[in-house]
Amino acid sequence: MENRKVLKSGEFLVSEVDPMDIFIPEEFDEEQKMIAQTCKDFLEAEVYPKLDDLDKGDRELMLKLLKSSGELGLMGVAVSEEFGGFGQSFVTQMLAAETIGASYSFAVAYMAHSGIGTLPIQYFGNDDQRERYVTKLATGELIGAYCLTEPGAGSDANSGKTNAVLSEDGKHYILNGQKMWITNAGFADVQTVFAKIDNDRILSAFIVDTNTPGVVIGPDEHKMGIKGSSTAQVYYNDVKVPVENLLGERGKGFRIALSILHMGRIKLGANVLGAAKKAITDSVQYANERKQFGTSIATFGAIKHKLAEQVIRTFASESATYRVSKDIDDQIEKLMSEGVEKATASIDAIAHYAVEAAVLKVYGSEMLDFVSDEAVQIHGGMGYSSEMDVERGYRDSRINRIFEGTNEINRIIVVDTAMKRAMKGDFDLFGAAEKLSNEIDSIEIEKTDDSDLYKEKMASIRNLKKVALLTINNASKDFGRKLVHEQEILFNIADIITEIYIAESLVLRVKKIEQLKGSADLYRDMVDVYVYDIAAMIRKWAMDAFNSMPDSDSKPQFLVAVDKLTVVAPVNVKEARRRIADKLIEDNTYKF
Amino acid sequence: MKILVCISNVPDTTTKVKFVENNTKLDTNGIQWVINPWDELSLTRALELKDDSSTGITSVTVAHVGEASSEPTIRKALAIGADNAIRVNGEPVDAYYVAAQLSEAVKNENFDIILCGIESSDHNGSTVGGMISEFLDIASVSAVSSLSIENGEAVISREIDGGKEILTVPVPFVAVVQKGIAKEPRIAAMRGIMMARSKPVKVVEPIAVDPLTSVEAFEMPETRAACKFIDPATAGDLIDILQNEAKVI
Ligand SMILES: Cc1cc2nc3c(=O)[nH]c(=O)nc-3n(C[C@H](O)[C@H](O)[C@H](O)COP(=O)(O)OP(=O)(O)OC[C@H]3O[C@@H](n4cnc5c(N)ncnc54)[C@H](O)[C@@H]3O)c2cc1C
Numbered sequence: 033m034e035n036r037k038v039l040k041s042g043e044f045l046v047s048e049v050d051p052m053d054i055f056i057p058e059e060f061d062e063e064q065k066m067i068a069q070t071c072k073d074f075l076e077a078e079v080y081p082k083l084d085d086l087d088k089g090d091r092e093l094m095l096k097l098l099k100s101s102g103e104l105g106l107m108g109v110a111v112s113e114e115f116g117g118f119g120q121s122f123v124t125q126m127l128a129a130e131t132i133g134a135s136y137s138f139a140v141a142y143m144a145h146s147g148i149g150t151l152p153i154q155y156f157g158n159d160d161q162r163e164r165y166v167t168k169l170a171t172g173e174l175i176g177a178y179c180l181t182e183p184g185a186g187s188d189a190n191s192g193k194t195n196a197v198l199s200e201d202g203k204h205y206i207l208n209g210q211k212m213w214i215t216n217a218g219f220a221d222v223q224t225v226f227a228k229i230d231n232d233r234i235l236s237a238f239i240v241d242t243n244t245p246g247v248v249i250g251p252d253e254h255k256m257g258i259k260g261s262s263t264a265q266v267y268y269n270d271v272k273v274p275v276e277n278l279l280g281e282r283g284k285g286f287r288i289a290l291s292i293l294h295m296g297r298i299k300l301g302a303n304v305l306g307a308a309k310k311a312i313t314d315s316v317q318y319a320n321e322r323k324q325f326g327t328s329i330a331t332f333g334a335i336k337h338k339l340a341e342q343v344i345r346t347f348a349s350e351s352a353t354y355r356v357s358k359d360i361d362d363q364i365e366k367l368m369s370e371g372v373e374k375a376t377a378s379i380d381a382i383a384h385y386a387v388e389a390a391v392l393k394v395y396g397s398e399m400l401d402f403v404s405d406e407a408v409q410i411h412g413g414m415g416y417s418s419e420m421d422v423e424r425g426y427r428d429s430r431i432n433r434i435f436e437g438t439n440e441i442n443r444i445i446v447v448d449t450a451m452k453r454a455m456k457g458d459f460d461l462f463g464a465a466e467k468l469s470n471e472i473d474s475i476e477i478e479k480t481d482d483s484d485l486y487k488e489k490m491a492s493i494r495n496l497k498k499v500a501l502l503t504i505n506n507a508s509k510d511f512g513r514k515l516v517h518e519q520e521i522l523f524n525i526a527d528i529i530t531e532i533y534i535a536e537s538l539v540l541r542v543k544k545i546e547q548l549k550g551s552a553d554l555y556r557d558m559v560d561v562y563v564y565d566i567a568a569m570i571r572k573w574a575m576d577a578f579n580s581m582p583d584s585d586s587k588p589q590f591l592v593a594v595d596k597l598t599v600v601a602p603v604n605v606k607e608a609r610r611r612i613a614d615k616l617i618e619d620n621t622y623k624f
Numbered sequence: 625m626k627i628l629v630c631i632s633n634v635p636d637t638t639t640k641v642k643f644v645e646n647n648t649k650l651d652t653n654g655i656q657w658v659i660n661p662w663d664e665l666s667l668t669r670a671l672e673l674k675d676d677s678s679t680g681i682t683s684v685t686v687a688h689v690g691e692a693s694s695e696p697t698i699r700k701a702l703a704i705g706a707d708n709a710i711r712v713n714g715e716p717v718d719a720y721y722v723a724a725q726l727s728e729a730v731k732n733e734n735f736d737i738i739l740c741g742i743e744s745s746d747h748n749g750s751t752v753g754g755m756i757s758e759f760l761d762i763a764s765v766s767a768v769s770s771l772s773i774e775n776g777e778a779v780i781s782r783e784i785d786g787g788k789e790i791l792t793v794p795v796p797f798v799a800v801v802q803k804g805i806a807k808e809p810r811i812a813a814m815r816g817i818m819m820a821r822s823k824p825v826k827v828v829e830p831i832a833v834d835p836l837t838s839v840e841a842f843e844m845p846e847t848r849a850a851c852k853f854i855d856p857a858t859a860g861d862l863i864d865i866l867q868n869e870a871k872v873i
Binding site for chain 2 (some may be wrong): 062063065066067069070073075077103104105106109118413618619620621623
């Protein structure tokens with residue numbers, strides 16, 4: 033671990049790091065690039081030619097492709113070497129997830145298997161369970177699924193009714209119940225199933241072989257998108273699960289489920305990057321080719337605006353994604369140096385960065401929806417044709433806001449976790465916020481017209497962080513424990529926190545690019561446009577929140593402060609976006 | 625038997641080609657280099673032959689002329705499955721230079737089969753393979769579209785006009801291969817990527833050879849002339865345009 037400053041989860045709200053402290057994608061090493069290339073080669077050779085067949089719901093074909101990716105070792109990227117995997121760093125896992133993310137339904141099947149289908153057993157299983165299952169899941173010999181959701185238990189995952197009772201001879205748990213929306217259910221060999229033992233209040237987790245009598249798989253659901261991924265209901269009728277297949281301890285299932293969801297959602301943050309880059313390349317290639325009014329549509333300002341905005345949001349999202357991925361790697365190393373076993377260290381490190389994981393999930397899925405939507409728009413009528421990848425991409429994108437915890441649940445997690453961590457003492461949020469509130473009339477507003485771009489943007493971001501603190505402090509004071517019921521305000525805060533993390537990561541990355549390469553031309557335009565945009569959005573969210581507080585009349589100074597804190601340097605955003613779009617148009621492919 | 629696969633690295637096909645230094649040099653800025661597609665297929669075929677124990681192929685080596693910056697191309701070849709590599713540490717200025725360097729580097733290594741792509745997707749020179757056979761004074765077969773080993777003998781088919789020619793060739797020889805040599809290039813597997821780290825790469829310094837050619841200039845193809853549309857209502861204009869503008873009738 034290099035000697036760099038690493039923040040705790042959520043701590044970015046009150047602290048700052050140096051650009052050299054963050055990891056940026058420009059630093060991938062040769063081996064990481066080679067792994068990404070292998071993922072890409074695999075998609076081009078095996079998956080892309082079959083997308084239409086996959087979308088017809090061909091389970092056999094999906095299974096075959098999953099197995100082929102297993103033969104290349106791609107299912108073992110995140111699995112430790114001792115269990116037959118390749119034990120790659122978290123950054124590398126994310127890079128593989130990003131690259132595979134460009135493969136529509138296949139990406140969902142692959143991620144479900146190699147993430148939530150495999151890793152619960154690696155992270156929480158005992159050696160016997162790992163030996164029996166993880167070694168085979170790592171190669172694709174077995175395919176995995178994760179069964180948490182039930183007809184009556186979606187977002188409220190702990191409310192499931194699936195039940196387990198110890199058999200009289202004490203050798204088995206008898207499982208009864210029903211699961212719903214299970215990815216890969218159609219062909220999975222192994223499931224991690226969450227159920228309550230007897231009348232427990234909290235879930236336990238079980239490893240279930242799907243060939244056990246009593247496991248019944250329903251037909252695949254007919255879906256809006258990701259039609260090639262198998263999603264089905266699963267019924268358990270007196271299924272005898274050997275006691276040695278209890279995963280973790282009794283009553284620890286909910287914790288397992290939540291930890292795995294943190295992991296799933298941060299990886300989703302990587303998946304969407306690959307999908308977005310693919311959609312952008314499709315967009316610009318079409319824009320360069322399509323002529324109207326005697327010229328390529330790529331020459332129109334309206335199209336350039338869309339292309340630039342697609343690029344900026346993708347690039348910003350990517351900056352935050354790899355920043356936290358490296359923080360996770362360092363946290364894993366730190367825990368291991370304290371004697372924690374690698375598997376435990378890995379999942380604990382991921383769960384530690386719960387705020388950032390939820391930020392990436394929400395931001396990334398909405399970024400991809402934006403990018404896919406504009407990709408369709410750039411294609412005009414052709415964008416509405418099922419012949420085009422952008423049509424598929426548009427439908428397939430939508431699921432990302434729903435699974436791995438809906439974006440509503442994740443926005444709650446952003447605020448809730450940040451506040452809890454602060455209260456626990458991980459960082460001083462409320463002290464700093466209280467101090468700011470007390471000096472509201474003389475609050476220090478940093479100047480945002482520095483000739484040094486980096487200093488200027490960081491000053492803006494520090495101002496915006498003050499807005500975040502003031503909003504959090506006032507909301508928690510006004511509502512106290514009832515803040516959880518004020519979701520509109522909670523969501524304002526979540527969005528403010530999210531944009532601050534994304535923007536700061538972008539600014540730090542661009543500064544680091546400049547420091548490493550000597551110049552960062554167009555990237556500076558991205559920083560300019562991004563900070564300018566989010567300042568206006570954050571102003572609105574903060575105003576919405578303040579104006580919705582019970583004694584909003586007593587807060588005029590706060591409104592004035594928000595107004596002043598969200599002033600940023602003027603930017604010719606039109607020209608900045610055009611320059612970004614022009615590079616994309618020239619490259620004819622996403623190359624940032 | 626030992627196979628040598630000569631590999632060059634070329635800009636990937638999405639590269640926007642630009643020239644510098646008075647149009648005498650490719651602008652390598654931002655270029656993503658890949659293994660020349662023909663060489664990648666040769667390597668794939670070599671590895672297929674090695675995988676089949678009945679062929680008696682015991683090792684596959686790759687050789688490349690290029691500076692240290694081309695190391696990733698070599699690692700990729702090792703990740704795909706080559707056992708070891710030789711890199712001649714020089715700039716591949718022309719086909720003669722490359723052939724001379726490769727021949728010198730491998731002349732004492734006793735390779736039985738030397739595979740070269742019929743061309744590289746950048747300069748399309750098509751001459752390195754033939755020159756190597758001349759330098760090493762061994763046979764060469766061109767336009768090879770399949771290669772197998774039967775009873776210790778190389779069986780080769782060549783595309784010829786309207787059909788195929790099937791030959792046997794005693795080792796050692798150079799085969800200059802076409803794309804049909806393997807179906808799809810082999811993808812580097814995770815295990816291969818991990819193993820590539822520790823596979824040996826022998827770096828040798830180039831011998832003094834003067835290239836036979838030097839580039840005077842590169843030229844881009846002229847952009848295609850725009851298509852002119854004539855309104856059907858005034859189709860008669862066509863005659864005037866053909867006569868007076870295009871001057872073809
Ligand atoms: C294609 C697909 C694949 C899936 N794969 C899997 C899988 O492999 N394994 C698995 O276990 N599950 C899987 N799921 C289930 C998925 O995780 C759930 O659909 C998701 O968690 C939402 O649950 P729900 O559908 O019951 O919606 P609900 O929980 O009923 O939510 C309905 C709406 O209410 C909102 N809402 C709910 N609670 C709150 C709250 N407290 N505050 C504010 N808003 C709230 C939600 O955000 C949403 O907008 C999959 C789903 C789909 C569609």
